[in-house]
Amino acid sequence: MIFTTKAEYGVRLLVELGRQGSENPVSLKAIAEAEGLPLAYLERIVALLKKFGLVESQRGAHGGYSLARPAGEITMDEAVLALEGVVAPMSCFVDDSVDRKGVLCSHDHDAGHGCATKLLWTRVQGGMVEAMRRTTLAELIQFSSRQTSRQTSRQTSPLVTING
Amino acid sequence: MIFTTKAEYGVRLLVELGRQGSENPVSLKAIAEAEGLPLAYLERIVALLKKFGLVESQRGAHGGYSLARPAGEITMDEAVLALEGVVAPMSCFVDDSVDRKGVLCSHDHDAGHGCATKLLWTRVQGGMVEAMRRTTLAELIQFSSRQTSRQTSRQTSPLVTING
DNA sequence: GTTCATTCCGACCGCGTTGGTAGGATAAGA
DNA sequence: TCTTATCCTACCAACGCGGTCGGAATGAAC
Secondary structure, eight states: OOOOOOHHHHHHHHHHHHOOOOHHHHHHHHHHHHTTTTHHHHHHHHHHHHTTTTTEESSSSOOOOEEESSGOOHHHHHHHHHOOOOOOSSSTHHHHHTOOOSOOOTTTTTTTTTTTTTHHHHHHHHHHHHHHTTHHHHHHHHHHSSSSOOOOOSSSOOOOOOOO | OSOHHHHHHHHHHHHHHHHSSSSSSSSSHHHHHHOOOOOOHHHHHHHHHTTOOOOOEEEEETTTEEEEEEEEOOHHHHHHHHOOOOOOOSSTTTTTTTSSSSOOOTTTTTSSSSSSHHHHHHHHHHHHHHHHHTOOOHHHHHHHHSSHHHHHOOOOOOOSSSSS
16 A cells, blocks of 8 residues: 555545535544544544644634635645655655756665666656656645546546556 | 565566576576675575566576576566556546456546546556656666666656655 | 633654565575 | 575564644634
């Protein structure tokens, strides 16, 4: 499994928050009951989202959480980054779009030829990040509302079956 | 981290195998020493590749492993599938390109609206699988050979930095 | 100003997976 | 028959995950 339940629960939490509108903050208890998730665990998860500035909190009675921005301006790469930390295919993987020293890798001992897997992990990460960046929270809210009705015709990516 | 060292070691093993040409089989010991990887662990990893039909083995003295197919015909989605098993973003994620029942998800209890994260995970998996399918073993071999020379100009995907 | 609902915070903990190791059985060339 | 290699199973420590617990701080309501 790629992501942990932090990403799953956290995104669902965001969706639930966005679904409520932006009137008054929603308590975690309400969300936990609506989604059937453990409250104490959700507390720790929402802290990640707050630290990253995706949600705002109101303490005390009638307090709760609300989106810090409109759902259309929250992309999933932000959310997942906040929830899971840096998403990298491999522990040795360092994105060298910043520091261009060629191949930064713990396996550089095999002198002569560089890290053989670098190209692969770069592409994989690129594909994932691109998919997350073009998905907004607003889309997820809309998607989860019109479920079970008609089939979503606009399939953005060809969806190759891997587990079949 | 998305993948475990199985994928890392396994792909490096394949690259090393492809680099040797297809004359006679290469022993794991040679690969382990070349890549600085634990031999006993490599044995278990190569077993996965063999079970999936990506490598062939020759037992006994002067035995070893060799690619079952030309490197250009081995795509990385096969390799990763053999090494890591089914790659899914989330444990509840089921690819419904086969069985179209709408949203198959363990979180279907929230009646009315479907699984909110389904769209996201579908896109993420699609992006990953696509990236792996278009990457052949031959590419990795070629890539790892011309390392440290000039910069690879043809960057297939825009590679957005996420950990910056 | 007490009460209650809520966010906030840190410690704890069982469990499964990961990344190895150990030891041997089997096969085949010299 | 010795050596080199694949094969196979069991074992193990360390770590992360998913979750709980207990208790602060905070603020609205009465």
